[in-house]
Amino acid sequence: MAAAVDVRPPVHRDGASLEAISDAVDTVNIFKGMATTTTTTTDSAAFDSASHFDATKDKSTFRQYTTACxxxxHFYAEQHAKQTVAHNLAAREHFYSPARQRPQMGIWEAMEKLNTLVDDSDPDTSLSQIQHLLQSAEAIRRDGKPRWMQLTGLIHDLGKLMLFFDGxxxxxxxxxxxxxxxxxxxxxxxxxxDxxxxxxxxxxxxxxTRHGIYRPGCGVNELMMSxxxxxxLYLVLRDQSTLPREALxxxxxxxxxxxxKEGAYTEFMADGDEALLSAVRAFNPYDLYSKSDEVPKVEELKPYYLELIDEFFPQKIIKW
Ligand SMILES: [Fe+2]
Ligand SMILES: [Fe+2]
Structure with a gap:
């Protein structure tokens, strides 16, 4: 009998191009965020007071936004068409499959790996992955937030490594x-x-249907997210870290x-989910707005974060 032919299209594993689309997605979310802020600030302002909406938006921001849009x-046309229940069930089945050879590495090693894979994008326009992770963590640390949240900033995008893991x-x-x-x-x-x-x-x-396979109030953690x-990364951390539920x-x-951001899907929230929503909202600025901060000195910061990693990852080596 002939061997089964794998008909799946080859995965586009270009790290720089992943980074470019990821940055463009962020740019759009930053712009949308600014638009929301504008509405709230002008509501209470007198009609003839100085405008705020353009204070933080220079022309380059608009240009970036148009290009990003x-x-x-184009990206969302594909994402929206293909994120089906069937695809999501198959992705989870593969993730949990006992036959899957899970790559094994520590958190810092994972950060370095992501950096080498995604770091060949234009240095003038985008930060390396490790810098984005450290900037998020450092901003959280500077604001005096708890150690678990600093660590969450440090690791939050490590799931992007999935692009380089088979299947x-x-x-x-x-x-x-x-x-x-x-x-x-x-x-x-x-x-x-649309x-x-x-x-x-x-x-x-x-x-x-509106509620589909869920019931209202089932809890956000019951939703099958695209x-x-x-x-x-959530599935990896849930089983292998001692991070609190807010971090997860x-x-x-x-x-x-x-x-x-938009207040949709709240009908699925259960008791306790308000706290999770607050946590996610509190985290968002450190992801979106820390990118313009000073470029972190990776080697200087490494000892502090290695200790932090040890605190919440008792087994040190993670199965990805
Ligand atoms: Fe992310
Ligand atoms: Fe991020």
């Missing part, structure tokens, strides 16, 4: 981008909601903008 829309994803579209639950109607407050029309689940008699670096929520939901 084209690229990001863990099919392309950029199931690694980065805003996330949303599958198995229920896609909310209008998701980015580019693009979901190409998703076969919109024709499913259960998945297309597959990506957030969910991947910051990791799992940091790209769940329709929920933490």
């Amino acid at each position: 084209d690229r990001v829309k 863990c994803c099919e392309g950029q579209w199931d690694v980065v981008g805003d996330t949303f639950p599958v198995g229920c109607r896609f909310d209008e407050r998701c980015i580019y909601p 693009l979901f029309a190409a998703n076969p689940d919109v024709g499913n008699e259960v998945y297309a 597959w990506g670096h957030d969910e991947y 929520a910051m990791v799992r939901f940091h790209s769940f903008y329709p929920w933490h």
Whole structure:
């Protein structure tokens, strides 16, 4: 009998191009965030007071945004069409499969690996992964936040390593981008909601209903979130770290903008989920806005963070 032919398309494992789309997604979220802030600040201002909306937006921001929008829309056309329940079940089945050879490495090693894989993007326009992680952690540390939250900043994007692990994803579209639950109607407050029309689940008699496969109040942790670096890292950390549930929520939901920014999907929240939402919201600025901070000195900071890693990862070597 002939061997089964793998008909899956090859995974596009270009780290620089993953980084570029990830940055573009952030740019759009930063811009949307500024627009939201503008609305709230002008509400209470007199009609003739100085405008605030353009204070932090120079022309280059707008240019970046326009470029980012084209690229990001193209990206979401694929992501929205392909994030189906079937794909998500298959991704989890693969993740948990006893046959999967899970790569093994410590947290700092993982940071260095991600850096080498994703670090060949334009140094003028984007930071290395390790710098983004350290900047997030350092900003949290400077604000006097707890040690577990500093560590969360340090590791929150390590799930992007999945791009380089066999069978863990099919392309950029199931690694980065805003996330949303599958198995229920896609909310209008998701980015580019019209693009979901190409998703076969919109024709499913259960998945297309408001609550779909869930019941109201089931709890956000019961939602099957679209597959990506957030969910991947969450599954790794849940079983192998002593991080508190707020930290796990910051990791799992940091790209769940329709929920933490737009207020969608709240009907699924259970008792205790308000605290998780607050945690995710508290984390978001350190992810989005720490990128312009001073470039961290990796070797100087390393001893502090190695100790912090040891505190919450008792077994040191992680199965990814
Ligand atoms: Fe991320
Ligand atoms: Fe990030």
